[in-house]
Amino acid sequence: MFVSPILAHCQTADPIAVIDTTAGRITCKLLTHQRPVTTAHFIALAKGTEPWTAPDGSAGGSIPFYDGTRISAQTSGIAAGTRATPAQQPAGLPFAVEVAPPLLFDRPGLLAMIASKGKAGPSRFLITDHANREVDGHAVVFGTCDDDSIKLVATLRHTLQSTDNHPATPFAINHIAIVPAGDPLPPPAAQIPLDAILPAETITPLAAPSGPEPSGPMAVLETTVGNIRCRLFVRESPIATSTFIGLANGTKDWTDPRTRVVQHQRRFYDDMPIDRVLPDFYIQFGDITGDISGKTDIGFRFKNESTPGLTFDRPGRLAFGNGGPDTNNSELFFALNPMHVLDGGYPIIGQCDSASVAILERIAHLPRDASNHPLTPVVIRHIAIQP
Numbered sequence: 001m002f003v004s005p006i007l008a009h010c011q012t013a014d015p016i017a018v019i020d021t022t023a024g025r026i027t028c029k030l031l032t033h034q035r036p037v038t039t040a041h042f043i044a045l046a047k048g049t050e051p052w053t054a055p056d057g058s059a060g061g062s063i064p065f066y067d068g069t070r071i072s073a074q075t076s077g078i079a080a081g082t083r084a085t086p087a088q089q090p091a092g093l094p095f096a097v098e099v100a101p102p103l104l105f106d107r108p109g110l111l112a113m114i115a116s117k118g119k120a121g122p123s124r125f126l127i128t129d130h131a132n133r134e135v136d137g138h139a140v141v142f143g144t145c146d147d148d149s150i151k152l153v154a155t156l157r158h159t160l161q162s163t164d165n166h167p168a169t170p171f172a173i174n175h176i177a178i179v180p181a182g183d184p185l186p187p188p189a190a191q192i193p194l195d196a197i198l199p200a201e202t203i204t205p206l207a208a209p210s211g212p213e214p215s216g217p218m219a220v221l222e223t224t225v226g227n228i229r230c231r232l233f234v235r236e237s238p239i240a241t242s243t244f245i246g247l248a249n250g251t252k253d254w255t256d257p258r259t260r261v262v263q264h265q266r267r268f269y270d271d272m273p274i275d276r277v278l279p280d281f282y283i284q285f286g287d288i289t290g291d292i293s294g295k296t297d298i299g300f301r302f303k304n305e306s307t308p309g310l311t312f313d314r315p316g317r318l319a320f321g322n323g324g325p326d327t328n329n330s331e332l333f334f335a336l337n338p339m340h341v342l343d344g345g346y347p348i349i350g351q352c353d354s355a356s357v358a359i360l361e362r363i364a365h366l367p368r369d370a371s372n373h374p375l376t377p378v379v380i381r382h383i384a385i386q387p
Contacts, residue, residue, distance in 0.1 A: 017046070017111065017143060018177040020189035021071060022169075024152050026127065027185070028111045028145040030178075035098050035142035038113050038120060042142065045092070045123055046176040052092040052123070064175065065092075065123060068198045071171040073160035075278050076105070076132045077153050079114065080173055081124035083198045094119035103141040105132050106370055109150040111143030129154040131370035134292075161280035164338040166206040172197040206338060211309035212236055214351050219248065219318075220384045223274075224377075226359045228334075230318045230350035236307035240320055240328065240347035243302055247330055248383040254330070255299030257289055262299065267383070268330060274378045279364045281339070284321060285380060286331040295323045302328050305347045312339040316357040318350035334360050 014033065019026040032039045044050045045065035052065055071080045097120045105112075108131055114124045120140045128135065129150055145153070156171055175189035216234030220227055234241045246252025247268035255262050269286065276284035276292050287296050303326040312319075312335050319342070321331040328347060335342070336357075352360065367375045 013181045015043075015181055016179040016185070017042070018179055018185055020174040020177070021152075021156075022172050022174060022191060023156055025188060026145060026149040026152055028109075028127070028143040028149065030111075030143045031103070031141070034101055034103065035140065037095060038098055038140050038142040041095060041121060042113065042125065043178050046178055066173050066176050068192050068196050069173050070197055070199060071156060071160070071173065072165050073157045073280075074126055075281050076130070076135050077126055077128040078156050078160070079124060079126040081114075083123075092122035094122045096120070097140055098142075105135040105139075105141070107131050107144075109145035109147070109153070110141050111145060112139035112141045114139050127153050129157055130368075132372065133370045134372065158280055162337050163206050164340055166204060168205060169194070170197050207313070209314040209338075211311060211313065212307065216241060217245075218386045219244070219350060220386055221269075221380055222382045222384070223359075223363075224379045224381065225363055228352060228356040228359055230316070230352040230356065232350045233307075233310065233348060236310050237305045237347050237349050239302050240305055240349045243328075244320075244332070244349055245385050249385055253299070255297070257296050257298055268298075269380050269383050272380050274363065274374065274380070276333075276372050277364050277366065277368055277374055278336075278372060280337055282333040282335050283360055283363055284331065284333040286321070288330070292331075293323055295327075296329075296331070298329050300329055301326065304328065304345070306344050310348055311343045312341075312348070314338055314351075316352035316354075316360065317348050318352060319346045319348045321346060336360060336364055 014029050014031060017028045017030055019028065030039045045052060048062050048064040051062050065083070066081060069080050069083055071078050097115050097118055105128060108129050110128045112126050113120045114126055115138060126139055127145060159167060160171065172192060174192045177186050179185055214231035214233045216232035219230045219232055232241045243252065247254060250265045250267040253262055253264055254268055272285060274283055274285045275287060275290050284292060288298070289296050315335065315337050317335040319333060319335065320328040321333050322328045334352065363378055369375060
């Protein structure tokens, strides 16, 4: 019988983090023996047993840090742990990442402290709702949550992402209790008042879609699960759409990064598998090597294009992905929900019709592995450009 390495590291004496949210309870066993520094930091913030410092330098005092903090969606699940406004920065000082023993994101329900540049925290954590090895190296696992908690995390992520993190009522942490092993769990914490939820910014509903409508030709992506039809924004994104059309119909030369041989009159996207699916976020394809980073070079790059009003304000946007500003070449993605956080960073080239959005949703919810690849490959057989 296979036992996850993370579960194998759990100790009977490990305490339980009881995270009461405005949507229900999340219960996670803390890995205090394997991640002593990370868990001690989390416990101290949860209990308010040591002062913390806000990003502006002001003292936060010895109060429970997480009480009242807002929950947001992440590609891997949900995140929380910021109090500052308006930038929503974490508070306190970061600390060294604990790497031994190695604990990977090979199962759902992992509690982890977000890390960057070799430092963890200082306060922002995430809880995953599926196995996701893309998070390895970007967060420090320090807890494992039960099955009911995983279901709640998945529900929260879906609700938050479908509203672009603008639900009618925000989700927040009421209180985190640290319960010693063997002790009974406390009753649910009191619901925090709406006006006490942090960051204390105006709560606004997601705006209705607006902006220009596409007027260019129709791109029909014939896939193994059905045809996806997207009208192109040729006026708004002329460089990006011409690049896409040229690669799709074989009129644009490109260099095979595996052989460094220039390809003439070869359709780039035909018979290419979709290489990444993230439910409620996006579906990605277009890198011939399968690298999702956007760093693959096929012989050219082009600059970002943006048009006022053309934003990620609806499902079914087709856009170029990249590895940073002005590094676009062949990688593309379908946005599955409004995602204004992407505005300005990725050239939008098309809008898919409602029937196609339904197909995209079906693809996004196919069984996948821990690298977010569909277990049954979804292949783009051919792309036709029609009037």
